[in-house]
Amino acid sequence: MASLLRWYPPAWRERYGDEFTVLMEDQAGDRRPTFRVKLSVIGAGLRERGHASGLIGLQRSPGERARAGSLLVLCTWTAFVLAGASFSKLSEHFAQALPAGGQPIPRGAFDVVVGFGVLGVVLVALGAVAAVPAFVRFVGGGGWSFIRGHVLRAVILTAVTTGAVIPLGVWAHHLNAFQRNGGDGLYSAAFVGWAVLVAGTLAQWTVTGVVAARRMAFTRRVLHVEATLAVVVMVAMVVITAATALWWGAMANDAPWFLRGTATGTDPSPFNLQLVMTMTLMLTAVLVAAYGVVRVVGSWSGLTTA
Amino acid sequence: MAKGEPTGLRRPNDPPVLILTSLAAGPKHGHALAKDIEEFAGVSLGPGTLYGAITRLEERGLIEPLQSDDRRRPYGITAAGSAALARVVTDMRQLADVGAARLGLTWGTLA
Numbered sequence: 001m002a003s004l005l006r007w008y009p010p011a012w013r014e015r016y017g018d019e020f021t022v023l024m025e026d027q028a029g030d031r032r033p034t035f036r037v038k039l040s041v042i043g044a045g046l047r048e049r050g051h052a053s054g055l056i057g058l059q060r061s062p063g064e065r066a067r068a069g070s071l072l073v074l075c076t077w078t079a080f081v082l083a084g085a086s087f088s089k090l091s092e093h094f095a096q097a098l099p100a101g102g103q104p105i106p107r108g109a110f111d112v113v114v115g116f117g118v119l120g121v122v123l124v125a126l127g128a129v130a131a132v133p134a135f136v137r138f139v140g141g142g143g144w145s146f147i148r149g150h151v152l153r154a155v156i157l158t159a160v161t162t163g164a165v166i167p168l169g170v171w172a173h174h175l176n177a178f179q180r181n182g183g184d185g186l187y188s189a190a191f192v193g194w195a196v197l198v199a200g201t202l203a204q205w206t207v208t209g210v211v212a213a214r215r216m217a218f219t220r221r222v223l224h225v226e227a228t229l230a231v232v233v234m235v236a237m238v239v240i241t242a243a244t245a246l247w248w249g250a251m252a253n254d255a256p257w258f259l260r261g262t263a264t265g266t267d268p269s270p271f272n273l274q275l276v277m278t279m280t281l282m283l284t285a286v287l288v289a290a291y292g293v294v295r296v297v298g299s300w301s302g303l304t305t306a
Numbered sequence: 307m308a309k310g311e312p313t314g315l316r317r318p319n320d321p322p323v324l325i326l327t328s329l330a331a332g333p334k335h336g337h338a339l340a341k342d343i344e345e346f347a348g349v350s351l352g353p354g355t356l357y358g359a360i361t362r363l364e365e366r367g368l369i370e371p372l373q374s375d376d377r378r379r380p381y382g383i384t385a386a387g388s389a390a391l392a393r394v395v396t397d398m399r400q401l402a403d404v405g406a407a408r409l410g411l412t413w414g415t416l417a
Contacts, residue, residue: 016357019379023336024353026378037352044354048361059365 004038007045009052053214055295062302063223069295070127070230071210076289077124078206080237082199083281084117087244090274094251097258106254109247113240120236127229128209134216143215150208157201164194181261223303227296234289241282248275321351321359322368326383326391329369335378336360363387 002021005013024033024041033041050056054068091110098106171187172180182188218226251259252270259272328334328342336356344350351359360381363369368387372380383391406412 012361016361018377019336020353020357022377023340023356026337027340027353040352041354044352044358047358051361057362059362 004033004041004045007042007049009049011052012048062299063218063220065299066223066227066296066303067213067218069292069299070226071213072292072295073230073233073289074124074127075206075210076285076292077120077233077237078202079281079285080120080240081202083278083285084113084240085195085198086274086278086281087113090272090278091247094255094258097251097255099254103250103254106247106250109243109250112243113247116236116239116243120233120240123229123233123236127226130222130225130229131213131216131218134218134222135212138212138216143212146215147208147212150204150211154201154204154208157197157204161194161197161201164197168194220303227300227303230296231293234286234293237282237286237289241279241286244279244282248279319347319349321355322363323391323394324349324351325356325359325363326368326387326394329381329383330388330391333372333380333382335374335380337378339381 004024005017005021008017024037028037047056051059054060054064055072058065060068094110095107168190171190175184175187179187248259248270256270259270259275324343324347325339327346328339331342334342336353340351340356360369364371364381366386367384368390369381370384372382374380
């Protein structure tokens with residue numbers, strides 16, 4: 001039963017943990033909690049974490065809610081970066097597959113994806129820069145102990161991921177284009193493993209940022225900046241998702257064989273599993289980011305008058 | 307608590323309404339609350355739902371924890387909780403009266 005309590009935030013466990021455990025023992029008697037009860041407790045624990053972080057309800061201050069919404073957008077941006085990397089790999093040399101004579105839509109859509117992707121990176125970097133003074137105060141005030149473990153894990157993952165690039169690059173150098181793009185099973189498996197490492201590294205840095213940012217004391221002005229940036233990043237994500245869908249549609253019309261990786265003029269099916277997964281990740285990230293923006297916008301007036 | 311102030315109370319079978327109704331009869335700890343609610347409302351509240359509602363009600367000052375010698379901490383309804391429950395019950399009664407009148411029923415025939 002104690003393991004179920006881990007789904008709740010630490011402060012809640014401190015306040016209610018003991019009596020909650022007694023209640024579960026009273027209700028279960030000699031039996032173990034059923035799967036349904038466990039699921040219900042896990043859901044309740046996650047909701048409590050949502051309340052504690054300011055993602056659910058109105059108990060937290062407008063500043064806390066705006067911060068939570070902005071951090072949620074930051075998390076979804078990390079997922080978006082992974083989707084963008086997948087799209088970048090998938091769309092390599094797509095222009096060469098297009099029939100001669102223009103085809104401005106897929107090229108234009110691709111340029112929009114790249115342009116807004118760069119914009120998103122710049123906005124997230126600006127958000128990080130705006131948080132530097134608060135971060136310095138946080139570390140100076142003893143905050144390092146909260147993030148030391150996270151930073152260590154992130155640094156180790158970064159070192160492993162970066163170190164793996166060299167042998168992978170050397171290996172790729174000895175392969176032809178076909179082998180590099182799925183023709184060599186062993187290389188493909190190694191590449192997927194490296195991609196997982198990249199995803200893990202990004203996720204770990206994001207977790208580190210969130211853990212620190214939740215404890216940092218932002219001024220009202222910085223909170224406004226972060227909240228505004230979060231809204232604009234979400235808009236950029238919407239544009240990128242729409243442009244990716246447009247690119248897919250245009251490629252399906254102009255060069256569907258490219259999406260299937262088959263010879264020019266063959267295979268009219270526009271289905272591509274990697275693209276489906278990429279679009280699913282993008283759409284999910286946009287929906288979650290939209291919720292974050294709703295939290296930001298909903299707390300805006302309180303943030304102004306706080 | 308002023309009229310119109312949010313209390314988080316919505317439907318009559320909402321866990322917060324059920325908990326306040328149960329505590330209106332006297333302080334109870336979690337397990338006693340769950341058993342009482344199951345008896346008078348036929349609603350079985352799991353531990354997650356029950357303590358989620360207890361947390362919100364305590365945050366809003368509608369219930370309060372009482373001293374206890376063992377790990378089973380009892381809760382009591384506060385004056386603000388009683389006022390909020392009275393308002394909800396009055397609203398429910400008004401709704402029930404309108405519904406009954408439109409159906410041509412009298413309270414004596416509703417059993």
